[in-house]
Amino acid sequence: MERLYRRKVPxxxxxxxxxxxxxxxxxxxxxxxxxxxxxxxxxxxxxxxGDAKGLVIPPLPRERGAKGRLKGLRLIHTHLDSSxxxxxxLMDLALLRLDAxxxxxxxxxxxxxAIQVAHLLxxxxxxxxxxxxxxxxxxxxxxxxxALVASLEEELAQVETAxxxxxxxxxxxxxxxxxxxxxxAEDSMEELCELARSAGLEVAATLIQRRSRFDPRFLMxxxxxxxxxxxxxxxxxxxxxFDAELSPSQVRSITDFTELKxxxxxxxxxxxxxxxxxxxxxxxxxxxxxxxxxxxRLVGKGDALSRLMGGIGGRGxxxxxxxxxxxxxxxxxxxxxxxxxGVGAERRERRQSRRRQGLPILSIIGxxxxxxxxxxxxxxxxxxxxEDRLFATLDPTSRRLRFPREREVIITDTVGFIKNLxxxxxxxxxxxxxxxxxxxxxxHVVDLSNPRFVEQMAAVEDILGSLNLQDKPLxxxxxxADRVDRNLAAGQCRIHHGVAISAIDxxxxxxxxARLENQxxxxxxxxxxxxxxxxxxxx
Numbered sequence: 001m002e003r004l005y006r007r008k009v010p011x012x013x014x015x016x017x018x019x020x021x022x023x024x025x026x027x028x029x030x031x032x033x034x035x036x037x038x039x040x041x042x043x044x045x046x047x048x049x050g051d052a053k054g055l056v057i058p059p060l061p062r063e064r065g066a067k068g069r070l071k072g073l074r075l076i077h078t079h080l081d082s083s084x085x086x087x088x089x090l091m092d093l094a095l096l097r098l099d100a101x102x103x104x105x106x107x108x109x110x111x112x113x114a115i116q117v118a119h120l121l122x123x124x125x126x127x128x129x130x131x132x133x134x135x136x137x138x139x140x141x142x143x144x145x146x147a148l149v150a151s152l153e154e155e156l157a158q159v160e161t162a163x164x165x166x167x168x169x170x171x172x173x174x175x176x177x178x179x180x181x182x183x184x185a186e187d188s189m190e191e192l193c194e195l196a197r198s199a200g201l202e203v204a205a206t207l208i209q210r211r212s213r214f215d216p217r218f219l220m221x222x223x224x225x226x227x228x229x230x231x232x233x234x235x236x237x238x239x240x241x242f243d244a245e246l247s248p249s250q251v252r253s254i255t256d257f258t259e260l261k262x263x264x265x266x267x268x269x270x271x272x273x274x275x276x277x278x279x280x281x282x283x284x285x286x287x288x289x290x291x292x293x294x295x296x297r298l299v300g301k302g303d304a305l306s307r308l309m310g311g312i313g314g315r316g317x318x319x320x321x322x323x324x325x326x327x328x329x330x331x332x333x334x335x336x337x338x339x340x341x342g343v344g345a346e347r348r349e350r351r352q353s354r355r356r357q358g359l360p361i362l363s364i365i366g367x368x369x370x371x372x373x374x375x376x377x378x379x380x381x382x383x384x385x386x387e388d389r390l391f392a393t394l395d396p397t398s399r400r401l402r403f404p405r406e407r408e409v410i411i412t413d414t415v416g417f418i419k420n421l422x423x424x425x426x427x428x429x430x431x432x433x434x435x436x437x438x439x440x441x442x443x444h445v446v447d448l449s450n451p452r453f454v455e456q457m458a459a460v461e462d463i464l465g466s467l468n469l470q471d472k473p474l475x476x477x478x479x480x481a482d483r484v485d486r487n488l489a490a491g492q493c494r495i496h497h498g499v500a501i502s503a504i505d506x507x508x509x510x511x512x513x514a515r516l517e518n519q520x521x522x523x524x525x526x527x528x529x530x531x532x533x534x535x536x537x538x539x
Contacts, residue, residue: 009038009042010042011040011041011042011145011146012144012145012146012147013042013143013145014074014076014100014102014117014141014143014145015038015076015102015138016138017112017137017138017139019036019076020076020104020112020115020137020138021110021111021112023035023036023076023077023078023104023106023112024078024104024105024106024107024110024111024112024113025106025110025111027078027080027106028080028106028107028108028109028110029110030049031052031080032049032050032051032052032055033049033050033051033052033053033054033055033077033078033079033080034047034048034049034050034055034077034078035047035048035050035055035075035076035077035078036048036075036076036077037057037073037074037075038073038074038076039072039073040072040099040149045073046058048077050077052080054086054088055077057075057092057096060073060096069097069153069156069157070097070098070099070120070149070152070153070156071096071097071098071099072099073096073098073099074098074099074100074101074102074145075089075092075093075098075100075101075102076102076104077101077102077103077104078103078104078105078106079103079104079105079106080106081105082105082114083103083104083105083113083114083115083116083134084103084116085101085103085116085118085132086103087223089101089103089118090118090130090226091222091223091226093118093119093120093130094120094129094130094226094227094229094230095226095229095257095258095259097120097229097233097259099119099145099149099152100117100118100119100145100148100149101117101118101119102115102116102117102118103115103116104138112137112138113136113137114134114135114136114137115134115135115137115138115141116132116133116134117132117133117134117141117143118130118131118132118133119131119133119148119152120152120230120233120234121234122152122155122156122234123155123234124234129227129230129231129234130230156233156234156236169200169201169202170200170201170202170238170239171201171202171203171204171235171236171237171238171239172196172201172202172203172204172237172239172240172241172263173204173205173206173207173228173231173232173235173237173239173240173241174189174192174193174196174203174205174206174207174241174243175206175207175208175209175220175228175240175241175242175243176188176189176192176206176207176208176209176242176243176244177208177209177211177214177219177220177242177243177244178208178209178210178211179210179211179212182208182210185208185210185243186208187452187455188243188419189206189208189243190452191418191419191452192241192243192265192268193206194369194390195265195268195269195272195390196241196268198272198390198391199268199271199272199275200275201239201241204232204235204236204237205231205235205237207228209221209224216250217249217250217253218250218253218254218257219242219244219246219250219254222257225254225257225258228240228258229258229259229260232258232260237260238260238261239260239261239262239263240254240258240260240261240262240263241262241263241264241265241268242254242262242263242264242265243265244264244265245264245265245266245420245422246262246264248296248297251264251297265420266293266422266424267293269391269418269421269422269425270286270289270290270293270422270424270425272390272391273286273289273391273425274286274287274290276391281340281343284336284339284340284343285340285425285429287336288333288336288337288340288424288427289422289424289425289427289429290424291329291332291333291336292333292424292427293422293424294329295326295329295330295333298322298325298326298329344434347434347435348434359400359408359409359410360409360410360440360441360520360523361409361410361411361412361438361439361440361441362401362409362410362411362412362439362440362441362442362443362516363411363412363414363435363436363439363441363442363443364376364411364412364413364414364443364445365414365417365436365442365443365444365445365460365464366416366417366444366445366446366447366460367416367417367418367446367447367450367456367457367459367460368390368391368416368417368418369390369391369416369447370416370445370446370447370450370456370479371445371447371479371480371503372413372414372416372445373413374479374503374504375443375445375477375479375501375503376397376399376411376413378503378504378506378509379401379411379509379513380399380400380401380411382397382399382413390416390418391415391416391418396412396413396414396415396435397412397413398410398411398412398413399411403513403516403517403520404513404517405517405521407517407520407521409516409520412435412439414433414435414436415429417459417460417463418459419455419456419459420459421463426463426466426467433467436467436469436472437467437469439472440473440523441472441473441474441475441516441519441523442464442469442472442473442474442475443474443475443477443516444457444460444474444475444476444477445477445479446476446477446478446479446492446498447479447480448478448479448480448481448483448484448488448489448492448500449480449483449484457476473519475498475499475515475516475519476496476497476498476499477498477499477500477501477512478492478493478496478498478499478500478501479501479502479503480502480503481500481501481502481508482502482505482508483502499511499512499515
């Protein structure tokens with residue numbers, strides 16, 4: 001074996017006939033597969049010995065494979081029965097991003113026989129992500145290996161450069177794994193694409209895999225996951241985003257398997273909220289949600305990270321670094337809860353002040369990007385940020401609104417809802433969502449132009465139910481009615497006793513203003529202009 005470590009292969013060659021003969025000779029004498037990993041200087045970096053059916057490659061340093069590049073190693077190994085590359089060989093090629101994988105037949109006489117070489121392709125060809133080169137024996141292999149690798153690296157670098165020009169954004173592959181409901185998975189994937197773009201990601205590709213049973217470690221199949229690694233390399237992506245909430249062990253398994261950054265739907269939403277938070281309260285809420293998410297996902301490496309304590313009763317592993325990190329996070333979580341409790345007290349004081357003024361409170365709610373802030377601006381001329389992207393508004397804003405009959409109300413713009421809203425976010429935004437409990441009327445804004453508006457309405461109703469607000473007086477407002485058929489808008493208004501508007505057209509708001517004013521007059525007439533809070537509870 002020591003002779004193999006002393007070998008050096010010329011740069012233009014994949015391997016020399018002499019090295020192939022040595023590998024075949026050792027393999028037959030041991031009746032095991034034998035292999036070597038060669039770097040780009042042609043030096044043997046690893047010698048591998050397996051069993052008769054295969055061999056295992058040890059973990060390789062991650063720094064060997066820079067973003068969008070190959071690892072600079074080629075695997076040459078023997079097969080005792082034939083030179084045909086196996087699925088495991090091709091998975092090693094993909095997952096380890098090797099320059100090439102070659103299988104040489106170790107003949108019964110110890111001589112090297114037929115050879116088969118696989119290398120990755122810069123883009124798929126005829127449905128395959130790798131090219132295969134064959135020869136009857138290593139000496140007959142006509143291949144300028146240095147030129148091949150240089151060409152591959154050049155084309156992969158062009159993909160990477162093209163992905164970065166004018167953007168400076170991370171490129172991601174979005175993945176959905178579903179059971180039987182393909183249509184629901186496609187709708188959810190469209191929303192994940194919107195979330196990714198709103199978070200500043202470049203969507204390189206999307207994938208939906210149907211599985212009758214989800215893999216407990218990887219969620220999807222290992223074979224499909226290895227193809228994803230090649231796809232990420234070919235498209236200059238370094239991030240996988242799953243349309244699901246992954247367990248901590250799944251995130252670790254997928255990250256270790258692919259050597260790519262892995263996010264789930266919850267983490268993407270948290271990152272998006274972190275980008276949008278502007279006020280001190282919003283930043284506290286987002287940080288609390290992130291700490292709650294991170295705490296169970298802290299991992300360590302056992303006693304190797306432990307600090308030793310001396311003295312009687314203090315021998316053995318002390319407090320590990322992992323435990324210290326967890327304790328710090330718990331301490332931070334405790335402080336965040338205290339600060340948010342203070343924010344909640346301030347909010348309650350402001351609400352009580354508004355109550356003492358005897359003004360009804362109207363809260364605008366709805367699915368994210370339904371046009372809530374646009375409507376709020378149209379009614380109050382507040383000038384709050386309103387953009388055509390998800391979660392443009394995180395911090396609630398309140399303004400006074402005077403109706404034509406001289407009635408005044410407080411109207412509030414609130415954070416948008418989304419399907420499968422992470423529980424951590426619901427807990428963190430408790431102080432903000434408490435505003436809804438004090439509202440006399442909820443104005444549910446629906447994006448009628450969205451093909452999934454029915455599902456979005458159901459998602460909002462589910463969240464209201466989780467907040468025990470399902471019995472709160474509610475007016476449904478169908479926004480963006482100018483983008484759909486008039487009959488659709490009229491039909492939905494009849495079904496839900498709602499009103500259709502276009503928040504960017506002031507003329508379309510008159511029926512809504514009339515409805516709101518009538519509702520407010522109704523509140524005043526029943527309450528005798530006194531305790532609207534008591535009236536709300538009675539209703």
